[in-house]
Amino acid sequence: MFSHRSRRFWCLLVLAGSFALRAGAAFGLQSYLTRTGPRLCLIAGDAEGYWELAQKLAAGDEFSIYDPPRRVLRMPGFPLFLAAAMKLTDGSQLAIRLLLAGVGTGACGLVYWLGRELFDHEIGLLAAAIAAVSPTLIIFSVMFLSETLFAAALVACLISFVKLTKPLPSRPWGEGSGVRGAPSDVTTNHPSRRSQGEREQKHVHWFAITAGALAGIATYVRPTWLLVGPAFALWLGLRWGRRGWWSGALVIVGLAVCLSPWVIRNQLATGHPVVTTLWVGPSLYDGLHPRASGDSDMTFIERDGLYDRLSEFDADQHYRREAWKFVRDQPGKAIHLAFVKLGRYWSPLPNAAQFGHPAARFAVLASFVLIPVLAAVGWWHMRRDVSRWLLPLAPIVYFAAVHAVFVGSLRYRLPAEYPLAVLAAVGVNWLCKRGSPFPVGEREH
Numbered sequence: 261m262f263s264h265r266s267r268r269f270w271c272l273l274v275l276a277g278s279f280a281l282r283a284g285a286a287f288g289l290q291s292y293l294t295r296t297g298p299r300l301c302l303i304a305g306d307a308e309g310y311w312e313l314a315q316k317l318a319a320g321d322e323f324s325i326y327d328p329p330r331r332v333l334r335m336p337g338f339p340l341f342l343a344a345a346m347k348l349t350d351g352s353q354l355a356i357r358l359l360l361a362g363v364g365t366g367a368c369g370l371v372y373w374l375g376r377e378l379f380d381h382e383i384g385l386l387a388a389a390i391a392a393v394s395p396t397l398i399i400f401s402v403m404f405l406s407e408t409l410f411a412a413a414l415v416a417c418l419i420s421f422v423k424l425t426k427p428l429p430s431r432p433w434g435e436g437s438g439v440r441g442a443p444s445d446v447t448t449n450h451p452s453r454r455s456q457g458e459r460e461q462k463h464v465h466w467f468a469i470t471a472g473a474l475a476g477i478a479t480y481v482r483p484t485w486l487l488v489g490p491a492f493a494l495w496l497g498l499r500w501g502r503r504g505w506w507s508g509a510l511v512i513v514g515l516a517v518c519l520s521p522w523v524i525r526n527q528l529a530t531g532h533p534v535v536t537t538l539w540v541g542p543s544l545y546d547g548l549h550p551r552a553s554g555d556s557d558m559t560f561i562e563r564d565g566l567y568d569r570l571s572e573f574d575a576d577q578h579y580r581r582e583a584w585k586f587v588r589d590q591p592g593k594a595i596h597l598a599f600v601k602l603g604r605y606w607s608p609l610p611n612a613a614q615f616g617h618p619a620a621r622f623a624v625l626a627s628f629v630l631i632p633v634l635a636a637v638g639w640w641h642m643r644r645d646v647s648r649w650l651l652p653l654a655p656i657v658y659f660a661a662v663h664a665v666f667v668g669s670l671r672y673r674l675p676a677e678y679p680l681a682v683l684a685a686v687g688v689n690w691l692c693k694r695g696s697p698f699p700v701g702e703r704e705h
Contacts, residue, residue, distance in 0.1 A: 267381055271372060274385060278368045278392035282361030286402040290354045300353070300404065303612055305556075307404040309334065314342030318351075330572050331529045332538040336522065337413075337480035338406035357402040364401030364408045367678050368392045370415040375682040377422045378648050387685035391678050394630055395623035400674055406481050411675035413478035414485065418651050418679055420471035421492055424464065424507060425499075425647070468507040472514020479519060482675070483536035484662050488655075489515040530573050538572045541579030547601065547667040548583040550590070554600035555611070556667045601668030605660055606632075611669045624670070631677045631684045632656075638686030652682040 293299050301307035312325055317339055324331045342356065349355035368391045375384030391397055401408045475489035493508030500507070519535060526534040546556055561567070566575040587594045604611050608628035609621050635653070642649045656676035663672050 267385075270385055271369075271388070274372070274389050274392055275365055275369055278388070279361055279365040281392065281398050282364045282401045283358055285398050286354065286357035286361050289399070289402055290357055302403070306406075310338055310342060310406065311404055313339035314346055317343035318346040326567070328567060330538070330567065332526050332534050332572060334539065335480050335483050335537060337477070337482075338409055341409055342404065356404075360402050360404075360408060363412055364397065365392075367401075367408060367412040367415060370412060370419065371678050371681050374415055374419050374422065374652070374679060375685060377419060377426075378652065378682060379686065383682065383685045383689060386688060387681040390630060390634075390684050390688070391681040394627045394677065394681075396627040396670075396674060397677060399623075400671070405671075407671065407674050410478060410481040410485075411678040413474070413481050414655060414675055415678050417471065417474040417478050417485075417488070418655075420467065420474050421651055424467045424471050424511075425496070464503075464507060465510055468510035469514040472511040472516075473518045474514075475511070476515045476518025479515075479536065480522065483540070484659065486536055488658070530571070532573050534573070538576040541576035541583070543666050544583040545579040547597065547665060548586050548594060550586065550593075552597055552667075554597055554604055554668050556669070598664040601664050601666075602660060604668035605663050605670060605673055607670050611671070627677075631680055632673075634687035634691075635680045635683035636687070637691065638683035638688075641690045642683070642686055649683060652679045656680050 289302075293301070300311055309325060313323065313334060316325075317323060317336075322329070322331070323336060323339070325333055345356045345359050349359070368388045371391045372384040372388035375387035377384075397408075471492070472489055475485060475492070478485040478488075489511055493511040496504035496508040496511070498504070523533050523535055526532065530538070542558065542561060545560070546552070546558060547554070549560070566578060570578065608625050610616065610624050615621070615624065639649050639653060656673055659672055659676050663669070
């Protein structure tokens with residue numbers, strides 16, 4: 261349907277449009293913040309913390325924040341990106357927002373790649389276009405928040421998962437491997453088939469290690485991605501038998517090697533081998549305590565003053581214990597809070613008062629219809645083809661489960677809307693081309 265030249269043209273056109281929209285948002289947001297402040301961000305909190313950490317890294321100081329210093333408060337991925345951007349742009353906020361616009365555009369390009377891998381060029385292009393024009397994805401692309409960088413890393417990780425699960429033409433693992441359709445020993449014992457099988461097996465091994473490393477890179481940006489690599493490795497084993505268990509083990513190896521510098525650093529800084537951060541306890545308590553509302557309210561940190569008396573590790577452990585004690589003592593309220601958080605997570609309208617303007621509410625609602633609603637249509641159409649909808653859908657469901665425990669906000673689902681755009685593209689395609697003789701994903705490439 262598309263020639264190679266026309267594919268390149270339409271891809272470049274979508275990406276150019278994506279960057280133009282995000283660059284416009286960067287100029288508009290920076291102008292607004294300068295006029296009304298000047299200030300760094302629309303919503304105080306995380307963005308200021310990331311900015312301070314990045315400034316310290318750019319100056320060659322210790323990776324810590326607050327007094328007494330908290331050295332394992334955040335994963336280093338986004339602060340490192342901001343620090344590099346500060347060095348590159350001499351600290352210009354507008355220039356850094358434009359770099360973030362480039363990251364958002366790159367994420368749209370990765371969405372195209374994911375859609376092409378799972379379906380075809382047309383679905384990939386439509387998915388990239390949907391991600392490119394989503395108002396919430398545009399505006400969050402140029403904020404000093406980790407969502408968009410995380411989204412890019414997340415989609416890259418999913419692409420590696422897709423490539424790893426694609427069946428190989430010669431299936432060199434032989435009978436008894438647990439792979440349906442594996443060739444017999446007579447076939448695989450032929451020298452030419454054996455050498456081809458060995459090459460393909462080595463190829464799969466490198467894909468598995470790369471998939472684990474990409475899962476590690478995404479975890480460096482947001483710690484919630486940590487469980488995804490092991491879960492995928494387990495799925496590989498259950499799905500593909502011996503071949504899958506070996507590939508899954510290599511995924512874990514790639515993840516462990518990628519995260520090992522951070523774990524070693526945390527051991528040296530705190531005396532404990534912390535895999536992600538020591539902010540898990542306070543974040544958990546934020547969502548699970550007697551006065552919790554489902555929204556984030558960290559004022560208890562200052563009120564309790566634990567960090568003045570305890571180490572960062574001990575304070576984290578204290579808040580973990582208190583959160584789970586609350587669940588044991590008041591299970592009914594904990595369940596009620598879970599539903600409140602899910603409502604905030606799936607909200608089609610903004611949670612934050614700063615986005616209460618009618619135009620902002622309409623933009624968020626339009627984004628909700630554009631991706632989650634159309635993705636539901638696409639999932640329904642493809643519901644029997646689990647191999648194609650599982651990976652695009654899994655992140656948004658996984659984050660919903662995570663934030664039913666912690667705190668809920670539509671902001672936390674935004675990274676998962678990038679891969680979900682692939683299913684939204686399937687929904688649009690089905691609604692527009694129900695009379696087409698080609699089912700989705702079976703058109704000529």
